[in-house]
Amino acid sequence: MSREHIDEVSGISTTGHEWDGIKELNNPLPRWWVITFYITIAWAIGYTIAYPAWPMLTSATRGVLGFSSRNDVNNKLAAAEAAKAKYITAIKLKTVSEIAADDGLREFAVAAGGAAFKVNCEQCHGAGAQGSKGFPNLNDDDWLWGGKAEQIQQTIAHGVRFASDPDTRMSEMPAFGDIITADQIAQVSTYVASLSGPVQDAGLIEAGAKVFAENCVACHGETAKGDREIGAPDLTDAIWLYGPGEAAIAAQVRAPKHGVMPAWIERLGETKIKELAVYIHSLGGGE
Numbered sequence: 001m002s003r004e005h006i007d008e009v010s011g012i013s014t015t016g017h018e019w020d021g022i023k024e025l026n027n028p029l030p031r032w033w034v035i036t037f038y039i040t041i042a043w044a045i046g047y048t049i050a051y052p053a054w055p056m057l058t059s060a061t062r063g064v065l066g067f068s069s070r071n072d073v074n075n076k077l078a079a080a081e082a083a084k085a086k087y088i089t090a091i092k093l094k095t096v097s098e099i100a101a102d103d104g105l106r107e108f109a110v111a112a113g114g115a116a117f118k119v120n121c122e123q124c125h126g127a128g129a130q131g132s133k134g135f136p137n138l139n140d141d142d143w144l145w146g147g148k149a150e151q152i153q154q155t156i157a158h159g160v161r162f163a164s165d166p167d168t169r170m171s172e173m174p175a176f177g178d179i180i181t182a183d184q185i186a187q188v189s190t191y192v193a194s195l196s197g198p199v200q201d202a203g204l205i206e207a208g209a210k211v212f213a214e215n216c217v218a219c220h221g222e223t224a225k226g227d228r229e230i231g232a233p234d235l236t237d238a239i240w241l242y243g244p245g246e247a248a249i250a251a252q253v254r255a256p257k258h259g260v261m262p263a264w265i266e267r268l269g270e271t272k273i274k275e276l277a278v279y280i281h282s283l284g285g286g287e
Contacts, residue, residue, distance in 0.1 A: 084108075092271045096149040099278050106278060113279025116272055120264065129283055134242060134259055139285045142239040144231045145169055147287040153277035157270075159263035160231075168263055171231030176215065177254035184211045189250035195224055196238035199246060 005014045007025055017024040048054060051063040087108040091099055099105045117129070124135045131137035136144075145151055158167040176185060184207075191208025193199050212224070219232040226234040238244065241259075242252055265273055 088271060091274055096153050096274050096277045096281070099274060100149055100281065106282070109275045109278040110282050112272075113275035113277070116268065116276050117279055120268065121276070124261075129280065134257065136241060137239070137285070138280050139283050140239060141285050141287070142234060142237055143285070143287070144171075144226075144228065144233055146228045147281070147285060149277050149281045152280050153273055155261070156276050156280075157263065157265040157273045160261035161258060162260060162263045165263035165265075169231055169261075172258055173219070173252075173256040175255050180211065180215060185250050185253050186246070188212050188216065189246045189253055192224065192235050192249050193244070193246045195236040197244070 005016070005023070006012070007014055007023065010025060013026045014023045015026045048061070049063065050065045051067050052060050052069075053063065054061040087105060090102075090105055091109060094102075094105070099109050117125075118127070122129070125131050125138055126135070129138040136142070141147065143151070145155055154167075155169055158165045158169065160169040161172075162168040180188075187204045187208035188211040189208070190199050190201060190204040191212055194202070194205050194208075199205065212220075213222075216224075219230060220226050220235055221232075224235040226232045233241070240248065242248055242257055264276075268276070
């Protein structure tokens with residue numbers, strides 16, 4: 001006849017199981033825990049009957065309730081599209097100025113335009129639209145063709161120097177390396193740089209002003225403020241697309257770089273172009 005063994009330390013009986021001198025205490029789980037455990041098992045079985053659960057070769061069990069997470073997602077997407085439809089219709093019918101003047105439409109357009117910007121524009125203009133060398137900053141007040149919402153819309157829709165679009169923005173600065181001397185290029189570059197900051201050799205400014213008057217005022221104006229009708233930049237605001245300083249300016253005068261922006265109207269459509277224009281205008285640099 002076996003006799004129950006009591007653990008000397010805990011005072012609890014053992015199960016009789018022993019391994020390497022270690023004995024197992026007979027310490028069963030609380031009844032409420034055991035009942036809860038069996039309930040979870042029953043619940044799991046019921047769940048696999050009611051909902052899709054068991055994988056098969058090409059599909060899975062459908063469940064008696066016929067639930068489908070894909071259908072649920074599709075229904076939610078359809079509801080979201082229906083909720084957006086009234087805004088999209090209104091944006092399609094209104095001008096960008098009218099959209100910007102309507103609080104609800106503007107909020108929707110800014111959100112939609114911001115998403116479109118991340119997909120299509122930030123590769124060149126940066127995630128914050130801050131631009132980089134050769135790609136303009138869209139947050140400042142320097143706009144070659146104007147920063148009003150309609151002007152931004154026109155630029156996005158038809159691009160810049162995009163050959164396949166007849167309405168593209170077009171401007172090209174001549175290569176003055178073939179027109180004036182190297183000394184004159186140094187002089188006019190110093191003069192232009194002096195309009196927005198200090199220069200290395202102020203003695204060249206006077207001669208540079210004469211070169212500017214003879215070669216540059218037709219596009220940039222007598223005050224060098226530029227001309228938005230032809231996309232001539234303002235040379236007095238210390239904002240430079242290809243870098244500041246006499247050397248960078250001289251390089252652009254000698255052999256100017258002409259960037260190209262795609263026309264987005266065919267790819268994105270008129271409504272998305274409007275949303276982008278309102279978003280960019282909202283960044284703070286728009287006029």
